Amino acid sequence: MNLIAQRLRLRTVSAVASLALASQLAWAVDPFTVSDIRVEGLQRIEPGTVFASLPVRVGETYNDDKGAAAIRALYALGVFTDVRLEVAGDVLVVIVQERPTVASVEFAGNKEFTNEVLQGALRDAGLAAGRPYDRALADRAEQELKRQYINRSLYGAEVQTTVTPMERNQVRLTFNITEGRPARIRDIDIVGNRAFSDSQLKGLFDLDTGGWLSWYTKSDQYSRAKLNAALESLRSYYLARGYLDFKIDSTQVAMAPDKEAITLTVNVTEGERFVVTGVSLDGNYLDKDDEFKSLITIKPGEPYNADQVAETTKAFTDHFGNYGFAFATVEAVPEVDRANNRVAIVLRADPSRRAYVRRINVQGNTRTRDEVIRREFRQLESSWYDAEKIRLSRDRVDRLGYFTDLSITTAEVPGAPDQVDLNVEVKEKPTGNISIGAGYSSSEKLSFTFGLSQENVFGSGNKLDLQLNTGKYNRTVVVSATDPYFTVNGVSRTVDVYYRTQKPYQDQGGNYTLVTMGVGLKFGLPVTELDRVYLGINAERTRIKPGTNIPAAYLAYAEKFGYTSSAFPFTLGWSRDSRDSALAPNSGRYQRLTGELGLFGDARYVKGNYQYQQFVPLSKQYTLAFNGELGWGKGLNGRPFPVFKNFYSGGLGSVRGYEQSTLGPRDVTGAYIGGTRKFTVNTEFITPFPGAGNDRTLRLFAFVDAGALYGEDEKISGDALRYSTGVGFSWISPLGPLRFAFAVPLRKKPGDRIQRLQFQIGTSF
Structure with missing residues (x-):
């Protein structure tokens, strides 16, 4: 009888079907005082987690409302698939079933992304090894993986999840991925344009229908970010040409049934073209109206140009900032006369407060x-x-x-x-650079140049350079260290140590060598924000090691002044750099002037060099570049200019199409000995590489080079002039800027050494 009574008192509270039914219990339980709480079914979850979530404690009264609240609270933890409450006498029994835990996450079929990238994406979505598993979370993970592939234009990617049960209530998740092929842009249609052709407008986009370089640029792969950028370029193009009412009505992205082709349609309304009738100021201009008026770039009488308006308002805001008004606001308010297609611009300013x-x-x-x-x-x-x-x-x-x-x-x-x-x-970013060059000629054979540069040694801002040339006849080792802030005023200090062995180029070879070793100390003084002056002194020792087939010029100099010469030349230089980029400049100017004066030691001479570069932007895509260089040297105190200080010309960096350093005078042995006076002129027309869109890291250029080199007693004439033309491409590669040139010499003389193909990494012009 007691057993029957105990069974009749046992009541079960279940919420398996739904939390909404948790308060509607199958059997009601009379309120009672809880003498103990027992938890069953835990495997990994700590009992304290359950006790902390229960709304009832030992010694408190239990009722149906608290039972329903307990079930809701335990489900809310998100770690249980089933929760039941049972009452045995005055003991509350909590029976739970834990969610499985993810033991591992694996992928199969993925090629576009590495496992680490996909695991990181799922981790951000809340799914990772060691976390509770449920089907809803796996569904979200599948959607996240598909989103990653959609960002790479793989719209047909399919993801299937395999759940493998493991011991201790764990599961292994395997995502089987079928990537498919990227969706390519089949067509781009612009509807509603009358003032400009489709080709003009499509040329503004970084999206296109593909070309032979699309594998590199991926310009034919659709992405929302690229489309938004294209639409903004389209809008800016019209607003900069007077179309004040221009608007983009709609954009349709149509996907082919196979999800591998996309058609983009852009519907536009051009509106009328407006002309600016005048510009006026309104507001507080700090009684400096004339200063602000001088900053206006908006031109009355010309079509409205949103770029000029933005440039003017920015210039005004910046000018207020020059007086300390950091919170100044400037608004350009157009007063539109639609009847006559005219607009007047009112510039309203509020300087706010000084800060x-x-x-x-x-x-x-x-x-x-x-x-x-x-x-x-x-x-x-x-x-x-x-x-x-x-x-x-x-x-x-x-x-x-x-x-x-x-x-x-x-x-x-x-x-x-x-x-x-x-x-x-x-x-x-990494501040270490490697420059590598290679060339082949019948005399030098295969030669390499190597440079290692670290511009920010240990984060100190100091620079360390190592240059190495392994040519058969010309070998160089240079170590240079620069402290850009040797003084607190920004005076830089550079220490150079160098060792060079040289031979002129000749067919017969020879075992003579010209060896130069030295050290140098140079200081750079900032004059303006763009200009810097350099002062320095070097200590050099040059030795002519005689041997077979030594050039007559070297032998004559050695017999008269000795086989070993010491010099202590002073150096003086100036540079100015206003280019917008050192790697891929589109505008700006670079100038460098260096001088060398040897007054002490065995070698007495003066030497100067001037370089000028100008980059002229013709459009967003096209750039015209000029480079010019002049060199001059002369011996002092009745001595000739030291033959080992001569200038050289020919090859990359001077006149392309000729072998490196093979232009200019030769002595009676046929050796190229350089000269004391030189000039070089280079002109390049730079365009985007065909199929690369507007990518400025990969560009094509056509060039014309001209140059000449003269000896100390040689009369300057056009007979020594050499010039060439050709094409090439430049690529800002991971190792540095690479330039490859194919040149055709336009003027050849007997004995000239031709080298049509040349390339180098880490050079300019």
């Missing part, structure tokens, strides 16, 4: 020391905010070349309306 910089915060420099960045800043802490100094500071840090991304943002200081903080965010 000063409280603190400069540097973030993201995991390698480079703070000091290296801060010493480039012209905006100082606790000084008035100066937009011009901030821009200059940003440019100086950017020109260090240590960072791929650099941004400076202004943040207001809470509770201090007249203060701002500058947050400098940088992203480090």
